[in-house]
Amino acid sequence: MDSENRQRYQTAMVSTYYPETSFLDYIVMPDGTEQSPGSDILTQLHSGKVFIVNSRRRNGLILFKRYHAEFAGPGAAVGGDYDRDCQNLLPIGNLQLLTPDSYDERQKAYLIRRQWIRLIKQITENPLPQQRVQKILDQFEQYFPPETVDKLPDIAFALLVGVLPQTVGIVRRLGSDEYTRFN
Structure with missing residues (x-):
């Protein structure tokens, strides 16, 4: 009888591995709407031009790469060769991308992008997923x-700090202290 149950269980399992499909084909927002990668901003980033996230606004971009996400906040450079592998993006706030006027302005924007990356790196160095979230x-x-x-x-x-999306949901609902107590 155990072998019958095991066999029934094995045949009922469903694979969720789709080698030709990316889960970033669309992003489901908390309100249930879908955002697709067909945006004009993504097309601009893939053009190879370099842009700067306006530093005078509360805005930014979450750039979804194949296995992770990066945040480019105010003042950061986006586009160019650096973001050609961007599969999707999520604008935050009243996003405005500017074109750098000079080499120095572009270099400063790259330095700011590095600072944003370092900030996220510091967060991901925490070994506890709930604390990273x-x-x-x-x-x-x-x-x-x-x-x-x-x-x-x-x-x-989840993709910014290397945790499961379920962990983010639990921490959002319960807070990191409650999550730790239950796990």
Whole structure:
């Protein structure tokens, strides 16, 4: 009888591996709407031109790469050869991309992009996933209003700090202290 149950269980399993499909073909927002990568901004990034996220606004971009995401905040360079592998993106706030006027302005924007990457790297160095999630949520709430952060999907934060989207959802609902107590 055990072998019958085991066999029935094995045949009922469904594979979720799709080698030719990326889960970033679309992003489901918390309100249930889908955002597809067919945006004009993504086309601009793939053109090879370099842009700068306007440093005078509370805005930014989450850039989804194949296995992770990067955040480019105010003042950061985006595009060029650096972001040709971007599969999707998520604008945050009132996004405005500017064209650098000079070589120096472009170099400064690249340095700012590195600073944003270093900030996320510091967060990901924490060995506890729930603390990484709490820290990235705290950081985003420093730059953006809480209602803006609440609208961002769990997968965005998960790919930024290397955790499962379910972990982000639990921490958002319970907080990192409650998550630790239950796990």
